[in-house]
Amino acid sequence: MFDSYLENTLLYYPQKCINCLRCTQVCPHGVFAEGKEHAELMQPAACMECGACVRNCPVQAIEVQSGVGCAWAMISAALRGKGMDSGECGCGGEQMSCCGGGAKESFSNREEMSTPED
Amino acid sequence: MDDDKKSSLSCSCASGYDTTSFIDLTHNKLVSELRTVTGKLTLNDRFDHFLARWGMNRMGHIVKPGLYKMGRPNADSPVLVSANYTLSFDAVRSALAGTDCYILVLDTKGVNVWCAAGKGTFGTEELVHRIAWSGLSSIVSHRNLILPQLGAPGISAHEVQRRSGFRVEYGPVRASDLPEYIKTRKATPEMRRVQFSFKDRLVLTPVELVHVALPTLVAAIILYLLTGPLAALAAITAVLAGTVFFPALLPIIPTHDLSTKGLILGVIFAIPFAISFAANPIMPLWTDLLKSLVPLLIMPALTAYLALNFTGCTTFTSRTGVKKEIYRYVPVMVLMAGSGILILVLLGAIWLMEVI
Numbered sequence A: 001m002f003d004s005y006l007e008n009t010l011l012y013y014p015q016k017c018i019n020c021l022r023c024t025q026v027c028p029h030g031v032f033a034e035g036k037e038h039a040e041l042m043q044p045a046a047c048m049e050c051g052a053c054v055r056n057c058p059v060q061a062i063e064v065q066s067g068v069g070c071a072w073a074m075i076s077a078a079l080r081g082k083g084m085d086s087g088e089c090g091c092g093g094e095q096m097s098c099c100g101g102g103a104k105e106s107f108s109n110r111e112e113m114s115t116p117e118d
Numbered sequence B: 001m002d003d004d005k006k007s008s009l010s011c012s013c014a015s016g017y018d019t020t021s022f023i024d025l026t027h028n029k030l031v032s033e034l035r036t037v038t039g040k041l042t043l044n045d046r047f048d049h050f051l052a053r054w055g056m057n058r059m060g061h062i063v064k065p066g067l068y069k070m071g072r073p074n075a076d077s078p079v080l081v082s083a084n085y086t087l088s089f090d091a092v093r094s095a096l097a098g099t100d101c102y103i104l105v106l107d108t109k110g111v112n113v114w115c116a117a118g119k120g121t122f123g124t125e126e127l128v129h130r131i132a133w134s135g136l137s138s139i140v141s142h143r144n145l146i147l148p149q150l151g152a153p154g155i156s157a158h159e160v161q162r163r164s165g166f167r168v169e170y171g172p173v174r175a176s177d178l179p180e181y182i183k184t185r186k187a188t189p190e191m192r193r194v195q196f197s198f199k200d201r202l203v204l205t206p207v208e209l210v211h212v213a214l215p216t217l218v219a220a221i222i223l224y225l226l227t228g229p230l231a232a233l234a235a236i237t238a239v240l241a242g243t244v245f246f247p248a249l250l251p252i253i254p255t256h257d258l259s260t261k262g263l264i265l266g267v268i269f270a271i272p273f274a275i276s277f278a279a280n281p282i283m284p285l286w287t288d289l290l291k292s293l294v295p296l297l298i299m300p301a302l303t304a305y306l307a308l309n310f311t312g313c314t315t316f317t318s319r320t321g322v323k324k325e326i327y328r329y330v331p332v333m334v335l336m337a338g339s340g341i342l343i344l345v346l347l348g349a350i351w352l353m354e355v356i
């Protein structure tokens, strides 16, 4: 009941898939997995709408309304009278950064991590 | 390039231009610049990382975009792509210490790979531009680039290949897996998953704390002057709960939503204050009860709000989910904090009337 993350905007059209497996390589949450004739959608609820699969699918077999899941950016956009989705992640901004501290570090030296999927 | 000239704060390990070896490699074709870098992190680098982690000089942790060489690479050596944020670049070069390779650094305006990919600065356009600008095609004989997996939201691999002739390979999420990946050219499912360990979450707490330090201090001083040290301590505790304890304890706090996790944590931290506020033998029972309600209403609301804001730092929250959280819980937080403040004002008025 109190899980806001059960639904997302991810859509997959397996009939379009050419089985290049790009989506399985780029998804950081294992949402797609290798299948026999096409990629399989394994755990759609884990999608964080990063948009990596959409951008890298050569045949537009995936759709997602990607964006930054940053409450601060959304609330401040709403307070400024703009649409919530117009809020940009504060990364790189002078005053506030939603991930400027390097949280979303790629190729980082993070070790033994575990995603909180309680 | 203007931007390159501007970025004077280049990586301390970059020893500058290396045109001689470069000309050899490129058959006398003169290209912009090839910098030399080592995999060794100096004390200066570590100090820079420390400042970055504390959110100090936020835009100053940059290296010059362009092509770097590590060790003694030849035309067959791998080319890795990174961002011009010192934490990203240094993670790559230190993980690859002892490997002969090239590192192509994109201009992400000092933002880490994943965030820059989300913003589009670690993007197809910039990569295609840097490939051409660095003269990479005349330096290496192969046409492969190893990109960080988390750069994928900004890069369209097929588009890059079409426009530059270079094939994009997505390497592992973590730099520590790079040596293994370079050996096998295969990433295991484990290498492809992003995770969010205790250590990852803990390194985020300083920057979260710094963001709210000033308003917290002001609030604490005002509360101290108005009602005494306990109220000031309550404000500081609620902020610490939201910015330090919440990230640290994230997976073990029950419920899924970050706001409800924050509310739970806030209530736990508010209970001792509620008990101390209520334990006043001189005051009538109903004022004691009202007083104990104040921390129980305001502290969880504040902690939950800070917890909600942590969505931008996590590695798993979707925009759809965050939006739902905002609609669901921000009204609750406002209601709780508002009623708490109202009771506080009421208690203040009663006290004033008694004094008069």
Ligand code: SF4
Pocket: A010, A026, A027, A028, A029, A030, A031, A032, A046, A047, A048, A049, A050, A051, A052, A053, A054, A064
């Ligand atoms: S949008 Fe991101 S998280 Fe969602 S399925 Fe695609 S790659 Fe995975």
Ligand code: SF4
Pocket: A016, A017, A018, A019, A020, A021, A022, A023, A024, A032, A038, A039, A053, A056, A057, A058, A059, A060, A061, A062
């Ligand atoms: S990226 Fe697109 S075409 Fe390739 S496997 Fe995934 S869905 Fe299929």
